[in-house]
Amino acid sequence: MVHVKHLWLQNFRNYEEIDLSLPKGKIILLGDNGQGKSNFIEAVGFLGTAQSFRSVPTEALIKQDCENSIIRAEIQHLNRELLVEAEISKARQNKIFVNKQKITPLRNLNGLIPITIFGPDDLNLVKAGPSIRRNYVDDLLVQIHPKNIQIRADIDQVLKQRNALLKQARGRLTDDIAVTLHVWDEKLDALSKKWGEERKSLLETIKTYAENAYLELVGGEVSLDLNYDPPWLEKGLLQVFEEMRDDELRRGTTLVGPHRDEIYVFLSGLPARTHASQGEQRTIALSLRIAGHLLLENVHQTKPLLLLDDVFSELDATRSKGLLELLVADQTFISTAIKPDHVTSAMEINIQQGKILN
Structure with a gap:
């Protein structure tokens, strides 16, 4: 069980102060x-992810003309009381x-x-570009096991260094560039193989959950x-990098790897x-x-906290x-302009200009 028992907000987005059981x-x-409905959802989500689900800088979460923002919550997670x-x-x-x-x-x-x-953007999970599907899978991997947090961060860092080197080369493979590039090639190859196998395994696991849900x-x-x-993934990135060396040097960026994969x-x-209706x-x-959601419940042996941001309007x-x-x-927290007829609520919170009216 995951249950937010009490929530305090101070200078968060358009909220000056909230104290709510x-x-x-x-x-x-x-x-x-x-x-401020989505801001409320965003604050609760931040406590579990340390980031905004809207993919904005954390500075954007601070109320205008303020220097900092505070989110505090009493949360029950299984038998633990967390502040x-x-x-x-x-x-x-x-x-x-x-x-x-x-x-x-x-x-x-x-x-x-x-x-x-x-959130409403999740409804574009199928028709949007491949990055949204990669993020869907990668975010789940991070929530499943702490080790995946570091692997994901390491891949991002190595990619950043490798791309900087390719850009620095300006299309020419000098001896110094070749030596350093080989180091980054080996690191990215090892990390990407782990990540690719993790992605493949996860998708095999959730495929049955997803098909049953659809039916x-x-x-x-x-x-x-x-x-x-x-x-x-089968050939290995080292071989692919050799094959694409001239193209990558000319374009100054890494053209293949987990950051460019498609999930079909x-x-x-x-x-x-392309073939399914909207x-x-x-x-x-x-x-x-x-x-x-069902996978996280199975992994953590408890139902995750559920945040639904303006989903029903679509x-x-x-x-x-x-x-x-x-x-x-x-x-479950549900933000909506009009309450759905089929929802029986334990509590209704009316929000106007960052203030709780009831």
Whole structure:
């Protein structure tokens, strides 16, 4: 069980101050657009991920004309009582404490409080470009096991160094560039092989969850398949880098690797991105998020905290109802301008211009 029992906010986004006790069950955040519903969801999500699910700099989370922001919450996770405190600062390094113990580095917070966040952009999981599907898989890997946090960070760092070297070369492979480039090649090859195998294993695991969720949502006889099989994974990046050396030197960037992979989704044997209808694509996206939620529940042996940000505005009543039936949590936060008829809530919070009205 994951349950936010009490939440305090200070100078977070458009909130000056909040002090709120929260029940288990479904909590509906009601209000017009631009009033602070998503900001509330964002604050709760930050406590489990140390970042915004909107992919914005942490400085953007601080209320205008303020120097820092505070998020504090009492959280029950299984049999543990956690006091989680986050300080977001413009001038200093951000800090997070759990039961007064500082979390260092911040990425070590991942997985400590299992959370599933579902926003309107997630409905583009199928029809958008490959980066959103890579992030979906990679974010799950990070939440599953702490070791994946470091591997992901190391890949990003090595890629940054390798790209800087390729740009520095300006199309010419000098002896010095060749020696240094080989070092980065070997490091990226070793890290990418681990990451590629982790991705492949994860997709095999969640494929059944996703297909079952899709059938629950729409019925009928269809198949849902996920495919991840980049050619470099079998050949090895070292060989591929040799083959692409001239192109990479000319363009000054790494042209192949886990940062450019595609994850293919097939519905009844056809590519879902090009052949599925918009309704089918959205249902697949829902199924993938449900699959991730169920996987985290199985890994952590507890239902993750569930945050649904303005999802129902893009779904019909049937899919909305199906989503809530399949995404089971001990506590769910739902932001919406209009309360769905099929939702029975434990608490309704009316929000206007960063203030709680009730």
